[in-house]
Amino acid sequence: MRRRGIGYIDGNVAYVNTWWLQSLSDNRRWLDEVREMLSFAECHGWFDGVYLRARLDIDAVTIVRVRNPLRATG
Secondary structure (H helix, E strand, O other), X not given: OOOOOOEEEEOOEEEEEHHHXXXXXXXXXXXXXXXXXXXXXXXXXXXXXXXXXXXXXXXXXXXXXXXXXXXXXX
């Protein structure tokens, strides 16, 4: 994640680089929704101006077997 500029993981928390997140699309709706999410996150102390903090719940992760990993899209 760090190498690609996406963010980093510290313990059970992921820190997502919001500049990267916003760069995923120049679609107006996408950018508006990202800004709305960041505003909500900032009100709760989950956004510091650069990184969006997201708690990782490792116990809730479901491991899915993919028959053909080259065709996996979801």
